[in-house]
Amino acid sequence: xxxxxxxxxxxxxxxxxxxxxxxxxxxxxxxxxxxxxxxxxxxxxxxxxxxxxxxxxxxxxxxxxxxxxxxxxxxxxxxxxxxxxxxxxxxxxxxxxxxxxxxxxxxxxxxxxxxxxxxxxxxxxxxxxxxxxxxxxxxxxxxxxxxxxxxxxxxxxxxxxxxxxxxxxxxxxxxxxxxxxxxxxxxxxxxxxxxxxxxxxxxxxxxxxxxxxxxxxxxxxxxxxxxxxxxxxxxxxxxxxxxxxxxxxxxxxxxxxxxxxxxxxxxxxxxxxxxxxxxxxxxxxxxxxxxxxxxxxxxxxxxxxxxxxxxxxxxxxxxxxxxxxxxxxxxxxxxxxxxxxxx
Numbered sequence: 001x002x003x004x005x006x007x008x009x010x011x012x013x014x015x016x017x018x019x020x021x022x023x024x025x026x027x028x029x030x031x032x033x034x035x036x037x038x039x040x041x042x043x044x045x046x047x048x049x050x051x052x053x054x055x056x057x058x059x060x061x062x063x064x065x066x067x068x069x070x071x072x073x074x075x076x077x078x079x080x081x082x083x084x085x086x087x088x089x090x091x092x093x094x095x096x097x098x099x100x101x102x103x104x105x106x107x108x109x110x111x112x113x114x115x116x117x118x119x120x121x122x123x124x125x126x127x128x129x130x131x132x133x134x135x136x137x138x139x140x141x142x143x144x145x146x147x148x149x150x151x152x153x154x155x156x157x158x159x160x161x162x163x164x165x166x167x168x169x170x171x172x173x174x175x176x177x178x179x180x181x182x183x184x185x186x187x188x189x190x191x192x193x194x195x196x197x198x199x200x201x202x203x204x205x206x207x208x209x210x211x212x213x214x215x216x217x218x219x220x221x222x223x224x225x226x227x228x229x230x231x232x233x234x235x236x237x238x239x240x241x242x243x244x245x246x247x248x249x250x251x252x253x254x255x256x257x258x259x260x261x262x263x264x265x266x267x268x269x270x271x272x273x274x275x276x277x278x279x280x281x282x283x284x285x286x287x288x289x290x291x292x293x294x295x296x297x298x299x300x301x302x303x304x305x306x307x308x309x310x311x312x313x314x315x316x317x318x319x320x321x322x323x324x325x326x327x328x329x330x331x332x333x334x335x336x337x338x339x340x341x342x343x
Contacts, residue, residue: 009127009223013325016227017318020234025242027235034236045232050119050293051190053225056218057122058194061136069137074273075283079138082266082287083116084145084153090261092157094254096167103168104303105251107158108312111299113258114153116142117289118187120317123226124289124324128331130282138286140191143183146291150179150298172302182294230321237314251312255319263288263327267334277339281331288324292317 023030034045069075091113099106118139125135154172162169201210234241241248266287270280296313303309 010322010325010329012223012227013230013322016230017234017322020231020236021242023231023235024237031236034232043232043236046229046236046293047185049225049229049232050186051225053123053222053229054119054186054190055193055197056215056220056222056225057126057132058136058190059197059218060126060215061132061194061198063133063136063195063198065133066137069131069134072134072275072279075134075270075275075279076138076141078266078269078273078275079283079286080141082262082269082283083142084149086265087116087262087287088113088153088157091254091258092161094258098254099250102250102308103170104308105247105312107170107303108295108299108307108309109251109254109316110157111154111295111309112255112290112292112313112316114150114157115146115291115294116286117291118143118146118183119291119293120226120229120321120324121285121289123222124285124328125282126222128281128285128328129278129335130285130331131278134279134282135286136191138282139187142286143187146294147180147183150294154298179294179298182291182297186291186293233314233317237311237318241315241318247311248315248318251315252319255316256323259288259320259323259327263324267331271338277335280339281335284331285324285327288327290316290320292320 034043038044088110092110095106095109095113099109122132122135122139126132151173158172159169198210201214205214263284267280267284270283275283292313295316296310299307299309299313
């Protein structure tokens with residue numbers, strides 16, 4: 001991470017979080033204004049921030065190399081097993097362990113665990129010098145599976161598995177159309193824009209100009225988008241978060257454990273199977289990140305905007321952002337320590 005913006009990213013993230021919380025507390029009706037216009041159930045300012053954040057990253061992807069990634073069966077198998085096998089099961093266990101008597105918050109946590117990240121994870125992988133092409137492939141696969149599996153997994157982890165274990169269960173229905181819409185907006189639009197930008201730029205000006213002149217000018221906008229999104233997220237929920245910090249802490253503990261365990265297990269597996277640093281760190285962040293946009297949207301549509309399920313969904317990214325920023329630096333440190341020889 002060479003630029004001044006990159007090097008001071010933790011400071012900028014903390015300042016963005018503080019600014020959002022402050023705005024949410026002191027500016028009257030700010031939450032109403034920011035949440036007045038939505039895309040599905042997601043605030044338009046957040047949607048714009050995410051699109052601004054993802055477009056530069058996806059413009060960097062060398063789309064001609066995606067076939068090479070698809071032939072790496074170790075990476076694909078590990079990613080699918082972690083994201084769709086271990087992740088939901090781990091969050092289910094942590095939610096029941098830490099929130100056995102708080103059904104609404106517990107359900108909100110489980111909804112987060114069912115949705116692998118298809119947006120912000122690309123930023124963490126890019127900052128950690130991971131494999132962009134592998135990240136694009138994994139995000140695309142997870143996006144498709146998310147549309148097909150999210151509703152089924154929701155029924156399994158909220159109704160069937162608790163019933164098998166003698167725990168409280170609930171019948172919940174989800175709209176596959178809403179899930180598909182979220183995937184289309186938050187991945188489809190920036191993916192198409194990034195692909196077309198690269199194709200047109202390389203054809204008209206050449207690969208050297210595109211990668212050495214154009215991309216360095218475009219890249220900072222990903223971090224501007226990240227910081228803008230963080231400010232808006234914290235501003236939207238600043239009052240709820242600061243009004244009941246104990247409730248935030250109760251939800252934060254299993255979330256912190258989830259992110260650290262998923263990232264750590266994935267990183268160790270990547271190292272053990274010899275994936276090399278770039279794909280190991282890509283695997284780790286893919287396993288740890290979650291699609292908070294979808295989890296929040298589903299929670300709002302099923303239980304309402306003021307529900308504790310939705311509150312848990314909102315707390316998710318507020319914990320995820322600082323934790324995964326920290327893991328970017330851990331990843332870069334491990335690169336120097338564990339991956340001294342090129343793979």
